[in-house]
Amino acid sequence: MRLATMLCLFLLTAVPPLHATVIDHLEPANWWIGMKRNRVELMVHGEGIAAATPKLQRAGVAIVDVQKTENPNYLFVTVEVAADAKPGAFDIEFVEGGKVVAKHPWRLDARAPGSAQRRGFDKRDAIYLITPDRFANADPRNDSAAGMKEAANRSDPNGRHGGDIAGIRKHLDYIAGLGFTQMWITPVLENNQPGFSYHGYAITDLYGTDPRFGSNDDYRALSKEARARGVGLIMDVVLNHIGSEHWWMKDLPSADWINNGGKFTPDNHRRTTIQDPHAAPGDRKGFLEGWFAEAMPDLNQRNPHLATYLIQNSLWWIEYAGLSGIREDTFGYSDTDFLSVWAKAVMDEYAGFAMVGEEWSANPAIVAHWQHGKANPDGHVPYMTSMMDFPVHIALRDALVRPEGWDGGWTPLYEALANDFLYPDPDDLVVFAENHDTTRALAQVNGDVGLWKLAMAYVATVRGIPQFYYGSEVLIEGPHERKDGELRADMPGGWVGDQANAFTGAGLSAAQRDAQDYVRKLFQWRKRTPVLHTGKLQHFAPVDGVYVYFRYDGKKTVMVALNRNPQASTLAMDRFSDFAKPGDRANDVLAGKAVTLGTSLALPAKSATILELD
Known part of the structure; x- marks a missing residue:
């Protein structure tokens, strides 16, 4: 009897008891x-x-x-x-x-009918970029949410202001009315961080929308309603890092899930090390495995389970939300081999899809490395349809303020565009004058609306896919030095009680209304002008502050003359006889009138002259 009792006690202690397990x-x-x-x-x-x-x-x-x-x-x-x-x-x-x-x-x-055959964004499109927390607050009830560490505080430039998905849905007609056919919205996934959570790039749940923006159903409804108005939805995807409050950080799936053993090690940001044949291995590792910030643990995509998780997550959101594109954040910082596998998996599933990567470099050789079709010396095979054209972005901003001279004025922009031979398809690059990470273009030119209009005209008419940042159409200027919370300012009229309203026009100044009309005219015209989508480009070396280029396709020709001088200029037309001759008739797009060309063309000060030639 005693032996049997001892045997039972041994079995109870040696074999763990069965218990119900909670699947978290x-x-x-x-x-x-x-x-x-x-x-x-x-x-x-x-x-x-x-x-x-x-x-x-x-x-x-x-x-x-x-x-x-x-x-x-x-x-x-x-x-x-x-x-x-x-x-x-x-x-x-x-x-x-x-x-x-x-x-x-x-x-x-x-699957939704035709899901696999969906059309991604391309050169026929123009993209409207939105920081959702700062665009419009249509549902004040979700400004703060139970369980979220940061509550709304509109008085804090770096806090949450309450903009939400409902606010974007409410103003879809406004966006479409400006002439935009795609929306890129900075991340709306859960960012349950104690501070700076409004921007969305420290994600704590890769499958869940932040409740202060709305729900997954709200996000999907936004996509559907936008699509009904001819506007596609581009999702901002982050593969490189997560937020420090992500539930993984409390119980890592494996010891190698986070780079540097899960301990903060600052990134060196030496992006050239990926291609540099002379780069020290330690410098390359410092770029690929360093953390952006202590609040953003760096993911190790060499872990096969994590790589699979991230690929499936992207496919899931495309299918679930009916996306037309992905903008991939901090592109080159992720594992190089993984980036190829990830992008190929997406494009294999959706052959007509589009993705644009962020590679913040002034060097076009660095950016071109990542575009599909590029034959790279290091053997890397890229699958990204597009990249953000940071070289042209940087050159454009420089050209608007650099003094005239043999290497000044428009010259940096002219020479930047000359580097297009490096890209497999420069027409698919996304061109922009500003985004959520740069000072506003208006601040770059010290509030000079004429120079700002030149930047907008260039983005709308040059090769590539234009991207515009919300609020610039009503002359949001922001700080002259990069202060993220301030440059990502609230859209006038997005909050009850705002004195001015960009959506209705109430309370806007004459200058704001003029700027808004300018953007609307420019992008509505671009939308219905195929030569700007698929036409070739020929540009002429800038002379005396004037930069001229033509878009043409054998059926239609558009002439663009950008005059950055503070006074009116007279442009001799003899250089352009292959495209335009005296007596030719044209439509002045911005002035809305017919003109007959002569031997010279009068260009108003600090302005773009855009002519559709008959």
Whole structure:
């Protein structure tokens, strides 16, 4: 009897008792039938879950692989979806010792018709960039949210001001009315950080919209409603880092999930090390593995489970929200091989999709490295359809303020465009005068509206895909030195009680109304002018403060003359006889009148003259 009792006590202490396990996270929560990527790896997180065996009973769905890491709180379960599977919800069970210790719902959905054939943004489009916290607050009830560490404080330039998805939805007609056909919205995913959470780049939930912006359903509704107005939605994706309050940081899936052992090590920002044949390996590592900030842990995409997670996350959002494009943040900072695999996976799934990467360099050779079709000496094969044209952006801003001289005035811009031979397809680059990370173009030119108009005209008429930053159409100027919270100013009229309203025009000054009309006329005209989308470009060396180029396609010709001089200029036309001759008739796009060309052309001071030639 005593022996039997001792044996029972031994068995109770030697074998852990079975207990119910709580599944804290299972991502992604669903997938779609008919995807080329029909195998999806589920990240399952729950205390002790690695001791359990996942099982499911659903026709057309099978578990084909299960992997563990050194953390017993994670399982990576690969599910294969057959082409003949049916939509619907079912449970995935987790079994231990012959008993179900946990279960979690999962779902298969039918794809939207034509999903795989969707059109991404391209040179026919013009992009309106929005910082959602600063655009419009249509639902004050979500300005602060339970469980979110930072509450709204509109008086703080670096705090949350309350702009939301509802505010963008409310003003879609305004955006479309300006002539824009795409919206790039800075990240709206959860940023449950104690401060500076408004900008969205320290993500704490890669599958969940921040409740202070709205819900996943709200984001999807925004995409659908925008599409109905001819406006696509471009999602801002962050592959390089997460927020320090992401739930992973409390229980890392594996020891190598975060670079530098999960400890803050500042990035050296030496982006040239990726291609530099002379770069020290330590410098290259310092660029790829360093952290942007202590609040932004740097992800190690060399970990195969993390790489798969990030790829699936991008595909999930494209399919779920009906996206027309991705803007990828801090592009070159992620693992180089991973970037190729990630972009290829997206383009394999959606052949007509578009993605633009941020590579903040004045050197076009550095930027061109990442565009699809580039033959790189280091063997890297890129799949990005587009890149942000920072070389032209930097040259444009320089050209507007640099004094005249043999290497001054428009010369930096003229020579920057001459570097197009480095790109596989320069027509697919995104051109811009400003964005959410730069001072405003109006601040760059010290409030000179004439020079600002020149910048807008250039972006709208040069080769590439133009991107415009919200609020500039009503002359938001912002600080002259980069102060992010101030340059990302509130859109006038986006909040109840605002004295001026960009959306209705109430309270705007004459200068603001004129600027808004200028942008509307420019981009509505661009929208209906195919030669600006697909036409060739020929430019002429700037002379005496005037830069001239032509867009042409054999059917239509557009002449653009940019005069940055503080006085009117007379442009001799003999240099341009291949495109325009005395007696030719033209339409002055901005003045809205017909003109007959002579031997010279009068150019008003600090202005763009745009002529459609008959």
